[in-house]
Amino acid sequence: MTRPRISARISAISESATLAVDAKAKAMKAAGRPVIGFGAGEPDFPTPGYIVEAAVEACRNPRFHKYTPAGGLPELKQAIADKTLRDSGYRVDASQVLVTNGGKQAVYEAFATLLDPGDEVLVVAPYWTTYPEAIKLAGGVQVDVVTDETTGYLASVEQLEAARTERTKVLLFVSPSNPTGAVYSPEQVEAIGRWAAEHELWVVTDEIYEHLTYGGATFASIATAVPELGDKVVVLNGVAKTYAMTGWRVGWLIGPKDVVKAATNLQSHATSNVSNVAQAAALAAVSGDLSAVAEMRAAFDRRRQTMVRMLNEIPGVVCPEPLGAFYAYPSVKELLGKEVGGRRPQTSGELAEIILEEAEVAVVPGEAFGTPGYFRLSYALGDEDLVEGVSRLAKFLGEIR
Incomplete structure (x- = not known):
């Protein structure tokens, strides 16, 4: 009998979905595609x-x-x-x-x-x-x-x-x-x-x-x-x-x-x-004191409000106001099963994949967080990229029938 090469314990571990999405977005960007990534949860500021x-x-x-x-x-x-x-x-x-x-x-x-x-x-x-x-x-x-x-x-x-x-x-x-x-x-x-x-x-x-x-x-x-x-x-x-x-x-x-x-x-x-x-x-x-985080928090708050407003303007997207961290978690359940780009995605994972390929926007699907039918978007990125990225998302999702 051939024994498995990898232990059952380690084989059961899944790759970090957030890091995987971020890596794919960066690889596409390195290949010359203008991808905007909402995947990784890290501030865009340098360390003080x-x-x-x-x-x-x-x-x-x-x-x-x-x-x-x-x-x-x-x-x-x-x-x-x-x-x-x-x-x-x-x-x-x-x-x-x-x-x-x-x-x-x-x-x-x-x-x-x-x-x-x-x-x-x-x-x-x-x-x-x-x-x-x-x-x-x-x-x-x-x-x-x-x-x-x-x-x-x-x-x-x-x-x-x-x-x-x-x-x-x-x-x-x-x-x-x-x-x-x-x-x-x-x-x-x-x-x-x-x-x-x-x-x-x-x-x-x-x-x-x-x-x-x-x-x-x-x-x-x-x-x-x-x-x-x-x-x-x-x-x-x-x-x-x-x-x-x-x-x-x-x-x-x-x-x-x-x-x-x-x-x-x-x-x-x-x-x-x-x-x-x-x-x-x-x-x-x-x-040290918390002056550096106060500056970052003010920027995150501004971006938070912009992102939530823009997401809630997209038909079929419902985004509660997040009150902490730097993520929005909108529901896209109403969009599943409908036609977009000649396909009918049945899961938020499939929809996220299509969005990355067609709209060049990286989001993490809710399957990664235990609740299918949602996206996680980090707003810890520059204001211009945030607006451009959500605008692309709105334009693409607006084509869903």
Whole structure:
């Protein structure tokens, strides 16, 4: 009998759909086609200069030419603890912080540390593409709690309770949300947190977009809002979105000491320490003020309003107003099965493929986020490209019959 070349565990992992769309768009652009990409979720701004200078200085420091602790530079861990208290009112010790190679490693290590095979995780859909793969690799079972545009993609306590079973161990809570931009109000955060505490669930909360809220929406950390969750909260975060540092690859995990120690043991064998130069840059970022993010947020807010207005002017497209992150998540369900470009796309994936080929606009279909019939568009790109891209989309979709 011939054994499979690739393990079943790794074969089950899907490629990141957002990165795949971005790669295809860039390849077409390199071939000379004027593609506008709404796929990747990264700010179009450069990393602020003072952060770059901190990295340059670190390159010259012999201390950073050697191994450092696997769990992170002590001064960075302390700065992250201080920043967490400053930004969300959540008081933690430096020993409760693990510095990771980007937010994705924090996600993976959190689930790998908490889950045994068969443990269930409640995941609100639409969800970011990496969550299912991290849960699957850890042996966990994802249980979707599906939301749609009628509720602004917000899940209720009643929906969560309906999905809970005796095997439920973790609630994954994300606000602001990727891909929808949904933001739970402080009252909703508190209600969900109290429900989780009542049923003694762990809460893994991804707060990577904490500083990107608009239109009067406010970020509320579930860890702060519901102290009775106690030592069953794991907070995931990083510098990527707040400081335009997606390529620097620095994230972190905050949790109870036993979880952080276990996750640090895992990281010590997987990657050892995060790049010291990147850690020095992250130290400058989290130790500084938030003036750079205020400038970026103002630009994102302007683009958000433009994109949502233009999308809602397209017949058959319904786009709730996103109140956080930098994504719009319009429904295109009304357009499926209709003729466009001589074809009748039955899925949002097929429609997205046609749009890329014919209109030279890259969007990520809802299938990637667990809810077919939608597109995710990032508005973290220049104003001119945004208007041109959505205009192309409107012109092309306007031809649907």
